Amino acid sequence: MLGLLGQIAADNLARRTEKATEEAVDAVEEAVKDVVEHTTEDGEQALAEALKNAQESGEKLVKEVTESVTNTVTDAVTHAIEGLGTQGQ
Secondary structure (H helix, E strand, C coil), X not given: CHHHXXXXXXXXXXXXXXXXXXXXXXXXXXXXXXXXXXXXXXXHHHHHHHHHHHHHHHHHHHHHHHHHHHHHHHHHHHHXXXXXXXXXX
C-alpha cells in the first residue's frame, strides 16, 4: 500500500515538476522574444538616427565647401578684374 502511495506521489511530483519546467521555459521564451523585439526596435531607431546625422553632416559639409569654393572663385575673379583695371590705367 505504501509502495503504491509512494509511486502515486512520485508520479504527481514528476507531473508538477514537468509542468513547472514547461511554464519556466515558456516564460523565458517570452522574455527572450520581448528582449529581441525591443533590441530590434532600438537598433532600427539608432540606425535611423545615425543615418539622419550622417545626412545632416554631409549636407552641412557640402554647404561649407560650396561657400568656400564660391568665395575663393569670387575673390580670384575680383582680384583679376582689379588687376586688369589697374593695368589699363
